[in-house]
Amino acid sequence: MKYTEDHEWLRAEGDIVTVGITAHASEQLGDVVFVELPEAGTTVSKDDEICVIESVKAASDIRAPLDGEIVEVNDELADNPGMVNEDPTGKAWFFKMKLADKSALDGLMDEAAYNALIG
Amino acid sequence: MADLKRTVLYDLHIELGGKMVPFAGYEMPVQYPMGVMKEHLHTRAAAGLFDVSHMGQILMSAKSGAVEDAALALEKLVPVDILGLKEGRQRYALFTNDEGGILDDLMVANRGDHLFLVVNAACKDQDFAHLKAHLGDTCDLGMVTDRALLALQGPAAEAALARLVPDAVDLKFMDVAIRQWDTAELWISRSGYTGEDGFEISVPEKFAVSFARALLAMEEVAPIGLGARDSLRLEAGMCLYGHDIDTTTSPVEGNVTWAIQKARRAGGAREGGFPGAARILKELAEGPARRRVGLRPEGRAPMREGTEVFASAEGGAAIGAITSGGFGPSIEAPMAMACLPADLSEGTVVYGEVRGKRLPAVISPMPFQPNQYKR
Structure with a gap:
């Protein structure tokens, strides 16, 4: 798995990556009550704000981790946003994207670097 | 910290x-x-x-020793029937200012020979100073520390x-x-x-x-x-001072007119006689221009404090704003309070602008969750 400074995780299979938020991020957010996802087929650039997460406390954005195209979103999250707290790195993935440049993954953190970031 | x-x-x-x-x-x-x-x-x-x-916990007694005198004194600062508050009973009250706005909301209890007030933390020092300045010559006041x-x-x-x-x-x-x-x-x-x-x-x-x-x-x-x-x-549909009501909202706009008993209204035994009475009595008679209402956003997206509210899905200027909003865990839905034009009735659909999109919300009765008091 790879990680961003915005507390997203990325799991790559071929040129498709699955993206979600880390357990650390879901704990910080508190109970998630609403998730807004992008539409499949959307072309995104790194750092575009593409998802919204609302917890009982506040709203936050998820930004595109890299350039690419959204190929699938996890519609289950809309009906059951609490999954983000229950299983952030499993069932509660947010979207899958096809990367414009697969090698861009190499610029992201690995698990050890992410764990060092969150201390 | x-x-x-x-x-x-x-x-x-x-x-x-x-x-x-x-x-x-x-x-x-x-x-x-x-x-x-x-x-x-x-x-x-x-x-x-x-x-x-x-x-803030405040004790208040009249220098005369009579709780009735303390009650009458406090009535100079609140549009509430304190004299009619029986021993062993508590009631909701509001400190108003000369413009008819709300300085704080509080609870007042009659404890036989004195009154006991509970006020908001953020306002307690100013409330105590306000009481001292206006009632200090006839009443003893003590902040419980x-x-x-x-x-x-x-x-x-x-x-x-x-x-x-x-x-x-x-x-x-x-x-x-x-x-x-x-x-x-x-x-x-x-x-x-x-x-x-x-x-x-x-x-x-x-x-x-x-x-x-x-x-x-x-x-x-x-x-x-x-x-x-x-x-x-x-x-529970209850106001949060500094958000849903403040110095710019009157009790009528704040939709807490139930706290103003008959005795203090036009034609009552002790009509007026509180700060801002002219405006407040006028609004009671004629209705306010705007009023705090409940909103139930459709869908799941919460509408938070400060969200602008519009009459239609496109165009037009904002007609008001959300004063408190979030997600209700018991009602399993978003909920909000907003200050909106008073002529909008329950059931009217308005639109809160969330992240640039106008989302529908229905003006709804409060409380959102039925209360469970043991009367």
Whole structure:
């Protein structure tokens, strides 16, 4: 798995990556009550704000981790946003994207670097 | 958080894993490890214990010694019938300013020979100064500084408190009484800020931690932070001072006219005679231009405080704004209060602008969650 400074995780299979938020991020957010996802087929650039997460406390954005195209979103999250707290790195993935440049993954953190970031 | 005050329960909050945040000049727990959502639901299902020691507790007695004189004096500052408040009873009140805005909201209890006031933490110093300046020549006023204030709320609150204070359960909603626990004198009212049955308990500081621990040792009682306190009161349709009502909103605009009894209205025994009476009585007669209403956003996206509200899905200027908003764990839906033109009736669809999109919301009756008072 790879990680961003915005507390997203990325799991790559071929040129498709699955993206979600880390357990650390879901704990910080508190109970998630609403998730807004992008539409499949959307072309995104790194750092575009593409998802919204609302917890009982506040709203936050998820930004595109890299350039690419959204190929699938996890519609289950809309009906059951609490999954983000229950299983952030499993069932509660947010979207899958096809990367414009697969090698861009190499610029992201690995698990050890992410764990060092969150201390 | 060096210049923040702490309540006597601070160390207990830390021990319980409370996440401390600055609130009204105090370090207070916003949540415990259970989390806001579960704390909220626990309070509605069993019992929640809240530390509200940051709030102001004020004793007020007339120099004449007659509680009626204290009541009449306080009526000069609130549009509320205090003289008609019977011994052992409590009622909601508002300090108004000369423009008819609200300086603070508070609870007033008649304790036989004096009045007991509970005011908001952020306003307590200014409230006390306000009372002193206007009533100091006829009344003795004292800020209570050696007592904690706890709220025990929820359907199991009665059974829990009865184990420690068996005679507390004699109280009905909005009754107040003094009861003993060990050698501690408790000032108890059957009231709260959640819409549930429950009690607010003023306890001497030196007993506060042991009293809180005795309650928390019971299976049905969990500690509850400010996060759930806010979602509980919002579901119950209750105002949060400084958000839903403030110095710019009158009690009529704030939709708390139920707090203004007949005696203080036009034609009443003691009509007017409070700050801002001209505006407030006029608005009572003619209706206000805008009013606090409940909103139920369609869909799941919460509309938070400050969200602009529009009459239509496109075009036009904002007609008002959300004053409080969030997600209601018990109603499993978003909910909000907004200050909107008073001619909009319940059932009207308006649009809150969230992240650049106008989302529909229906003007709805409050409370959003039915209250459970033991009258």
